[in-house]
Ligand SMILES: NC(=O)C1=CN([C@@H]2O[C@H](COP(=O)(O)OP(=O)(O)OC[C@H]3O[C@@H](n4cnc5c(N)ncnc54)[C@H](O)[C@@H]3O)[C@@H](O)[C@H]2O)C=CC1
């Protein structure tokens with residue numbers, strides 16, 4: 089899939105992995121709409137991006153993925169400005185075991201909200217042009233991060249939702265591919281101040297630190313390379329890609 093002229097929407101685009109995905113898609117010719125709640129970080133990034141890629145290749149819209157109304161308005165604005173949506177990266181996520189309902193609302197419900205609302209514009213059976221949706225899960229979507237049970241649950245949910253949507257989209261002729269990335273530890277803000285984020289499980293931080301030392305860490309650009317692969321490789325549908333510091337591997341799930 090050639091990305092020139094393609095319209096991509098990235099959630100949680102102002103920082104970390106979302107920022108790296110945005111830059112990767114721009115480098116490869118796409119136009120990118122950045123959605124985020126952090127207006128300060130987004131505005132600084134936008135100044136940079138418009139200098140590098142031109143004002144007409146990017147648009148920032150303040151959008152909280154907890155709000156159906158805000159996502160709907162952001163997609164509507166995207167379609168009015170650029171004519172459609174070809175690519176959606178549901179990437180926004182947090183780690184907060186104390187406010188675990190917010191973690192579910194952003195990490196899992198945000199992906200579901202984003203997907204259903206984007207399909208209204210992308211689904212070929214309702215006048216859309218088809219395309220691809222790539223969701224950001226985590227290695228914690230495949231195995232337990234013991235200090236973060238709710239984060240783990242949301243990421244398992246994202247993996248399951250993506251795979252089921254891939255099957256549904258194929259069966260119903262939506263023309264939309266669905267893939268999911270499962271990165272290991274990535275050097276971003278999400279890893280900062282773990283004690284405060286793990287709530288009642290903060291005494292397990294040492295165990296996670298040992299895991300991190302053993303497994304190593306990725307940088308966000310390495311993760312974005314994998315997103316690009318899943319966007320452009322049209323043979324990938326329903327794929328889950330594990331990304332770790334020593335390489336990457338597509339997951340084989342038991343057949344049902
Ligand atoms: N950093 C890591 O070790 C790993 C992160 N991930 C996942 O990658 C995704 C991105 O995380 P990072 O870049 O690491 O974190 P980050 O904290 O650096 O960036 C997250 C971005 O999402 C935005 N955001 C947060 N809540 C939002 C909301 N309600 N609506 C819209 N935007 C919102 C933030 O403002 C920020 O720009 C998350 O889904 C995370 O779970 C997955 C595996 C490992």
Ligand SMILES: CCCCC/C=C\C=C\C(=O)C/C=C\C/C=C\CCCC(=O)O
Nearest residue numbers: 226227228231232233272273279282296
């Ligand atoms: C210094 C403490 C770091 C705190 C960790 C914070 C965030 C982690 C975010 C992730 O998405 C974690 C990524 C990878 C590890 C997850 C699970 C590993 C389980 C895999 C297994 O062994 O089965």
